[in-house]
Amino acid sequence: MAFINEGITLFKKNIREYGMYIALAVIMATFYFQTDGLFMSSRNLSNLINMTGYIAVLAVGMTLVIVIRHIDLSVGFVAGFVGAVAAILLTQHDMPVWLTIVIALILGCVIGLINGFFVANLGIPAFVVSLAGMLIFRGLLQLSLVKTGTIIIPNQAFKDIGNGYIPSLFMVDTFQGLTLVIGVLAIILFIWSEIKTRINNKKYGFEVLSIPMMFIKIAFISFIIGYIFYTLAGYHGLSWTAVIVLVIVALYHFITTKTPLGRHIYAVGGNPEAAQLSGISVKKITYIVFASMSTLAALSGILYTARLNSAAPTAGVMFELDAIAAAYVGGVSAAGGVGKVTGSIIGAFVMASLTSGMNLMFIDVSWQYIIRGAVLVLAVVFDVMTRNKAK
Amino acid sequence: MPMLQIKDLGKNFAGIQALKDVSLSVEPNSITAFIGPNGAGKTTLFNMITGVYPPSTGEILLEGKSLLGCKPDEISRRGIARTFQNIRLFSKMTVFENVLVGCHNQLKTNVLTAVLGLPFTKKEENIAEKEAYKLLQFVGLAESLNEEAGNLSYGNQRKLEIARALATKPRILLLDEPAAGMNPRETRELTDLILKIRDEFKLTLILIEHDMKLVMKLSEHIIVLDHGEKIAEGNSHDIQNNPKVIEAYLGTGAVAK
Numbered sequence: 226m227a228f229i230n231e232g233i234t235l236f237k238k239n240i241r242e243y244g245m246y247i248a249l250a251v252i253m254a255t256f257y258f259q260t261d262g263l264f265m266s267s268r269n270l271s272n273l274i275n276m277t278g279y280i281a282v283l284a285v286g287m288t289l290v291i292v293i294r295h296i297d298l299s300v301g302f303v304a305g306f307v308g309a310v311a312a313i314l315l316t317q318h319d320m321p322v323w324l325t326i327v328i329a330l331i332l333g334c335v336i337g338l339i340n341g342f343f344v345a346n347l348g349i350p351a352f353v354v355s356l357a358g359m360l361i362f363r364g365l366l367q368l369s370l371v372k373t374g375t376i377i378i379p380n381q382a383f384k385d386i387g388n389g390y391i392p393s394l395f396m397v398d399t400f401q402g403l404t405l406v407i408g409v410l411a412i413i414l415f416i417w418s419e420i421k422t423r424i425n426n427k428k429y430g431f432e433v434l435s436i437p438m439m440f441i442k443i444a445f446i447s448f449i450i451g452y453i454f455y456t457l458a459g460y461h462g463l464s465w466t467a468v469i470v471l472v473i474v475a476l477y478h479f480i481t482t483k484t485p486l487g488r489h490i491y492a493v494g495g496n497p498e499a500a501q502l503s504g505i506s507v508k509k510i511t512y513i514v515f516a517s518m519s520t521l522a523a524l525s526g527i528l529y530t531a532r533l534n535s536a537a538p539t540a541g542v543m544f545e546l547d548a549i550a551a552a553y554v555g556g557v558s559a560a561g562g563v564g565k566v567t568g569s570i571i572g573a574f575v576m577a578s579l580t581s582g583m584n585l586m587f588i589d590v591s592w593q594y595i596i597r598g599a600v601l602v603l604a605v606v607f608d609v610m611t612r613n614k615a616k
Numbered sequence: 617m618p619m620l621q622i623k624d625l626g627k628n629f630a631g632i633q634a635l636k637d638v639s640l641s642v643e644p645n646s647i648t649a650f651i652g653p654n655g656a657g658k659t660t661l662f663n664m665i666t667g668v669y670p671p672s673t674g675e676i677l678l679e680g681k682s683l684l685g686c687k688p689d690e691i692s693r694r695g696i697a698r699t700f701q702n703i704r705l706f707s708k709m710t711v712f713e714n715v716l717v718g719c720h721n722q723l724k725t726n727v728l729t730a731v732l733g734l735p736f737t738k739k740e741e742n743i744a745e746k747e748a749y750k751l752l753q754f755v756g757l758a759e760s761l762n763e764e765a766g767n768l769s770y771g772n773q774r775k776l777e778i779a780r781a782l783a784t785k786p787r788i789l790l791l792d793e794p795a796a797g798m799n800p801r802e803t804r805e806l807t808d809l810i811l812k813i814r815d816e817f818k819l820t821l822i823l824i825e826h827d828m829k830l831v832m833k834l835s836e837h838i839i840v841l842d843h844g845e846k847i848a849e850g851n852s853h854d855i856q857n858n859p860k861v862i863e864a865y866l867g868t869g870a871v872a873k
Contacts, residue, residue, distance in 0.1 A: 431762040485720040492717045495706035502666055503718050504692035504784050562708045
């Protein structure tokens with residue numbers, strides 16, 4: 226009985242977070258049955274991850290921007306513009322891929338610092354600054370492609386970033402060996418970090434889950450991780466895009482939850498005045514968050530350009546809105562100081578699953594927009610209602 | 617040398633003189649109170665000491681060194697911490713994290729070293745966690761360290777704010793109306809806590825307070841402000857018998873009777 230009670234309390238306490246996972250599960254299950262299993266096929270899941278990649282990295286950066294009570298509307302066309310620059314460097318200046326990527330990321334970082342300067346130093350609302358950025362980078366994108374039109378990139382290594390898969394090394398039956406190995410490692414890492422957190426929490430007398438509840442949690446999440454890797458291993462394995470997204474999510478999850486910088490970001494979002502008077506430079510945090518955002522936008526541009534294997538003047542349209550939607554669906558609060566990187570990733574996958582599933586069901590695009598809009602509103606309403614109840 | 621020295625400090629807000637030629641000095645390890653009717657300029661004085669806005673005239677010296685032109689975060693790192701009249705916590709973070717944010721003031725860790733997992737970042741983080749835990753035990757909140765700060769009772773939120781301020785390892789702690797909204801029992805606890813803080817952390821304390829019982833009991837030095845000017849200073853006995861102070865509080869004519 227105590228066990229069931231614990232389950233109920235746990236659910237009530239984390240209803241927002243669990244609600245999102247449940248929503249994703251319901252969406253996936255619905256599409257699974259509606260498409261006779263096609264939706265959860267290795268091939269489709271693999272595609273789903275690849276097509277979400279460039280939005281997912283944006284959603285990670287956008288989470289932090291919204292946490293510190295700002296917004297960045299310029300990310301879409303920054304991604305488009307940086308993608309075009311990368312294409313030009315590769316095709317017209319014969320630069321090696323690694324150098325192109327480094328230059329693109331630095332360019333993104335510089336753009337972010339400029340945004341940060343306007344917001345932090347001049348105190349101009351981020352909405353206005355990034356709206357201007359959106360227009361300017363749209364113009365620059367078109368300008369940079371005006372002579373050539375759409376640039377096709379004849380470079381296999383670059384193409385692989387968006388379309389390639391990690392080598393298999395060896396096969397287990399019909400499954401990709403390396404992908405399976407990484408999956409097993411991911412599960413071990415997850416279990417290890419859960420146990421470590423538990424020990425650490427106990428040290429300070431924090432409440433921890435009871436042993437059976439902890440066991441269920443570990444088993445459940447390990448199963449999900451295992452299932453995803455198993456499914457992917459049955460197709461081409463883990464894609465390079467998936468690897469990049471995983472690395473970015475792991476990095477940002479670590480920074481936001483385990484480092485002083487992370488706590489400072491949430492402190493600035495929660496109460497800027499108090500943060501400043503506790504010795505945190507709000508200006509510095511603003512610079513860091515905007516620089517990280519635009520650097521991720523540059524990465525998003527590389528992923529998108531690599532995926533399409535070309536740079537087009539229309540690249541980047543609506544990216545910023547997809548990223549913002551992903552963040553809000555993922556539980557980031559506009560009031561500031563609240564929101565997890567992992568939540569936004571789930572948010573990105575909720576939105577992408579809707580698109581992918583509805584495409585498979587041949588639902589008209591107009592209806593797709595309406596349904597995605599409704600899901601966004603529902604998520605935020607659910608968020609506000611569960612929060613008010615908690616008070 | 618005085619811990620804090622203020623010389624001819626003045627502040628104009630769009631033509632309104634909020635503070636006029638205020639000079640005072642605060643001795644190390646003392647408890648000083650700023651008192652005065654509403655609008656006397658007490659919080660304005662706090663805001664200038666902590667760098668929230670710059671003074672129009674005059675100078676502020678911390679152990680002989682000027683604080684002019686310093687941002688609030690720099691001033692915090694130089695050793696002045698404060699709490700607020702209307703409590704300002706990171707209400708969505710846990711009690712523990714609130715104090716940890718204050719502790720980070722002293723850390724040398726940056727993003728790169730943390731991501732690389734360099735051993736000293738772990739050590740620093742461990743030290744910070746221990747510090748935070750000790751401070752929470754000190755103010756009596758160790759039981760609730762994993763609760764969301766916004767869910768604490770009013771009195772406990774005040775204590776948490778004090779713990780967060782102490783975490784920045786200040787030499788001067790400014791308390792803006794710490795007893796506001798507290799019941800008599802909570803006020804008594806607070807009085808004890810303030811004395812304990814002074815003795816254990818060897819701190820200089822300055823408080824703004826309307827609760828005269830608390831002021832008279834705690835402060836060795838009292839400074840009275842009225843209409844942006846310093847009208848009196850001295851120990852509690854001097855202040856209670858100063859006609860100017862009685863006039864400021866009770867209005868003209870009160871003394872004559």
